[in-house]
Amino acid sequence: MEDNDIVRDGFRLLIKSNSEHQVVGAFDRCEAAIDKLDDLKPDIVLMDLDLPGIDGIEGAKASLKHYPETKIVVITVHEESDRVFDTLCAGASGYITKDTNQDDLINAIEEVSNGGGANE
Numbered sequence: 001m002e003d004n005d006i007v008r009d010g011f012r013l014l015i016k017s018n019s020e021h022q023v024v025g026a027f028d029r030c031e032a033a034i035d036k037l038d039d040l041k042p043d044i045v046l047m048d049l050d051l052p053g054i055d056g057i058e059g060a061k062a063s064l065k066h067y068p069e070t071k072i073v074v075i076t077v078h079e080e081s082d083r084v085f086d087t088l089c090a091g092a093s094g095y096i097t098k099d100t101n102q103d104d105l106i107n108a109i110e111e112v113s114n115g116g117g118a119n120e
Helices: 005-018 030-040 056-066 082-089 102-113
Strands: 044-048 071-076 094-097
Touching: 005 102, 030 056, 044 056, 044 102, 056 071, 056 082, 071 082, 071 102, 082 094, 094 102
Parallel strands: 044 071, 071 094
Antiparallel strands: none
16 A cells, blocks of 8 residues: 555565565555455555554554454655554554665565565
8 A cells, every 4th residue: 555656556566576475455545445455355455654544553453453464564655753663563563764776675574474574
């Protein structure tokens, strides 16, 4: 979930072209994504921390309540913030910064996919 169309499309393209993972959905708001979790059954969700409406912290809580198997990787511009920590405490598996390069993005997804945490 990312409210910036360019960033959201960039992440989607990077994942599709450089990873064995599939992109099953892309949303600009948590509310829309949470409604689709049961249908899409994502293994991993990339979620912007600063979203309009439900923010990344509350979005992580709600997503994990409805679909606890999902791993959440927070996307943020704030590498070391209390909000990142709060989201990790809410159940997120890790975080990446918006300026993460494609190799680090794919590595973070692989790390979370294999049960680890992502901190790029």
